[in-house]
Amino acid sequence: MDDHLPRAKERLRLGALILVHVVICCASLIRLADAGRAIAFEPALFHLFFDPARLHVAIAVVTGFSLVSAFFLFARFSFGFFVGFYFYTMILGYLWLSCFSDLNYDRLPAGLSAVASIIAFLLPALFISSPIRQVYTLSAAAFDRVLWAILALGAATILAGAAYDFRLVAIEDIYQFRDKLESPAILNYLTGITSSSLLPFCFAGFAVRRSWWGAGAALLLLLLLYPITLSKLALFTPLWLVAILLLSKLFEARIAVILSLAGPLLAVLILVVLFKAKAALLLSIVNHRMVAIPSIAMDIYNDFFSKHDLTYFCQISFLKRLVACPYSEPLSVVMSQTYGMGNFNASLLATEGIASVGLWFAPVSVFVCGLVIALGNRLSAGLPPSFVLTSGAILPHILLNVPLTTTLLTHGAAVLFLLWYLTPRSMFEQQQPKQPSLAGT
Incomplete structure (x- = not known):
């Protein structure tokens, strides 16, 4: 009681x-x-x-x-x-x-x-x-090496992206230039996964290990994604991560x-x-x-x-190749053409729900x-x-703002889920966590 x-x-x-x-x-x-x-x-x-x-x-x-x-x-x-x-x-x-x-x-x-x-x-x-x-978990040393590997991958992604697009643009002017960005599809996927899942995981991991130089490097790489993507989210992600950590x-x-x-x-x-x-x-x-x-x-x-017409999930790119679809363009483009508000993606409640199966089967x-x-x-x-x-x-x-399938694949949620699974729980029980190093010791 x-x-x-x-x-x-x-x-x-x-x-x-x-x-x-x-x-x-x-x-x-x-x-x-x-x-x-x-x-x-x-x-x-x-x-x-x-x-x-x-x-x-x-x-x-x-x-x-x-x-x-x-x-x-x-x-x-x-x-x-x-x-x-x-x-x-x-x-x-x-x-x-x-x-x-x-x-x-x-x-x-x-x-x-x-x-x-x-x-x-x-x-x-x-x-x-x-x-x-x-079934398998990383050791603390292996976890440290993963963090440094993510930093290296993030740096490589930014260098590759900058070779195609790099614009220092004021935030109110990004829409004038964002549609002009051109880079390979594989690089777009890698950029999305790195910015949404890998580098935030890296920042959190370094913060847990109290390696503040590593955490700062992760934030710097996230900030450098802005002139490549011209995304408001990329610009504010470093500040957001620090705010969430403090909260x-x-x-x-x-x-x-x-x-x-x-x-x-x-x-x-x-x-x-x-x-x-x-x-x-x-x-x-x-x-x-x-x-x-x-x-x-x-x-x-x-x-x-x-x-x-409903989509019956044909908006998912790999399904569109297999089944007939009433829409040749992505739903975001369809909404832009219909309502004149720019490309308009929506959450899983709107896409996997309303758009795919209608009101009654959306739940x-x-x-x-x-x-x-x-x-x-x-x-x-x-x-x-x-x-x-x-x-x-x-x-x-x-x-x-985007469907679940897109979040899992394009933005790396599935990768983050896997990293969570592999993260050693015993590491958080240590009173004085070891500092990550390039050697992973």
Whole structure:
């Protein structure tokens, strides 16, 4: 009985923090809809609206959906908790925005499907985390050598990429040049895997081993990927990894996950109030990119596939060669041609869900995706939460914006899962971890 009271207080604190996060997200979406020219994009182009006359409807919808957050109160930290909370925020944003959207489709079944899908995802992603027995594990020395090998591969990838494309471009001008980037497909794959999975794992590994020179080298390589990829994510990845590492050291892992979203959103909202137009670019980069865009994608995909043929997974490149597909172009290009918002990828809830099998079967498909994330939980079981948080810090952002299959292959999530499995658990039990060296000693 003595143990129940601390747990109840912990859940109460966690629940209160999630409710604050919900309020911050809604306030952020209101501010974005009202920002207009101040942030260099037209909200109407993104179907991003706010109507005070319908505020009571949006509040009722969001309040009802907030009950789903109870799942997080009873789940332990895992990689699935990390991803699941970001997806929860995306669906929260979609339900809010759909109350004001000008797109013409039946929102009630779409909203019910979205809620059923996130529940179907969370059940395995949050609650399947039993460890898989390690048939093989690296020694501490071998782990060190892997970290140095990743650094070497990252440096080689950057040198190869720079031979094809290297542009120092201001962040607001990247879209003028990004479509002009040309490099071999194999190099694009290697760049995606290196930036999203390998170098973040390398940084987390060096941080665990307290080899700060190695950790700094990993961050430098990540920063050098920006002029090659002209990606906002590449530019901010070093800062993000450091922030996640600090959060994971200062707070319990589940609280760190919530703060990783709520903190930046709230900070930018405060800066916008204080400095107005001077902070507008941050509103566009942080609040628009982190929360609004993934939620808008759900709105767009619901609208499009209420009027067009489903893909039945033919958007997956290797399947397109084997089966007939109603779309010759990638879905991101199809959405660009239809809505004029640029290439518009979307999360697994929109692609493996809505686009592939439609509203009614989307929860089934998303449940299977949740099982894949649960596999990541099982392969990382026994690793410190701080290490999982930091090494996997980029993947939730990737998963918000691209399909699961793309994340597993192009962005290296499958490689990261394997590295988690091979990482020696005994290494974290040492009181004074050995420093990585070029010799691996």
